[in-house]
Amino acid sequence: MIVCGLCGDETEGRYLCERHTVQLASRLAELPTLYAEVGECLVPRRSGWGEIVATRGAAGPRSPIDEDVLDTVNAARAAEVMHLWRxxxxxxxxxxxxxxxxxxxxxxCRWLRMELEWVADHYPAAGDLAREVRELEARARSIVGDPVPRPQHLGLCVAVTDDQGTVCGAVLSRLPGQPVQCRQCGTAYRTEQDLLLLLHYQPRESA
Incomplete structure (x- = not known):
């Protein structure tokens, strides 16, 4: 049995599930622009370690950042990593x-996006590729002041899944701004009324 190399979900023979394939495509599309912005946020060091500084918000005390690590978050490093994957x-x-x-x-990044369906279907290291692209994105966003949003946990799915009244009960989560859909049964909560019913039928904690 082959499972997604990133989340471990069953994938019908693919090395990357559909959800993470879509996310990887989006990250590959955004990565060049993101690292171009990183370049605008940093002053190139002139004569040795520890002289690279953030240009945004320069007033006031400098933050206690490991600048040697900060120096590795740049377009040249990202380009090297992505070329090795290509x-x-x-x-x-x-x-x-x-x-x-x-x-x-x-x-x-554009070449890898074009080959992404093959990667998801045939490349055993697809999960490692997706994981490293995600890490590159997170490092860049930590510099430009736009951290990767955390998933919002919304409760348990209240959809009835059979004629016996069985409730799905899977944990629902989403990234901010994304639609709410159960990954287990596929039920989508699209309207305000759907979300109100979801809230209303959440299990009550015992006193």
Whole structure:
């Protein structure tokens, strides 16, 4: 049995589930722009470790950041990582082809997006790729002041799933702004009335 390399859910033979395939596609599309913004937030160091500083919010005391680590969060590092992933995917898919030359973060992310369906279906390291792209995004967002939103936990799914009145009961969560849909039974809570009913039928804690 093959499961998603990121969340462990069953995937009908794919190495990345549909939800995480969509998320990876979105992250690959946003990564070049995000790292371009990182470049605008940082002053390039001039003569050694520890001289790179944030340009936004420069007034006031400097935050206690490990600047050596901060210096690794840049477009060059992201481009290096993503190019290595492109080389490995191409080696797995077309073993007879030579390794592609470095061509920049934008081009490598675009190439990986174009091959994403093959990656999800045939590339055993798809989960590791998705995990590293997610980490690159999180590091960049920590610099530009736009951290990755945390999932909102909304309670338990109250959908009735059979003629005997069985309630699904799966935990519902979503990222801010995304629709509410149960991952277990597929029930969507689209309208304000749906959400009110969801709240109304939540199990009551015993006193």
């Amino acid at each position: 080389v490995d995917v191409q080696r797995e898919r077309w073993p007879s082809h030579g390794a592609p030359p470095p061509c920049g973060l934008d081009a490598d």
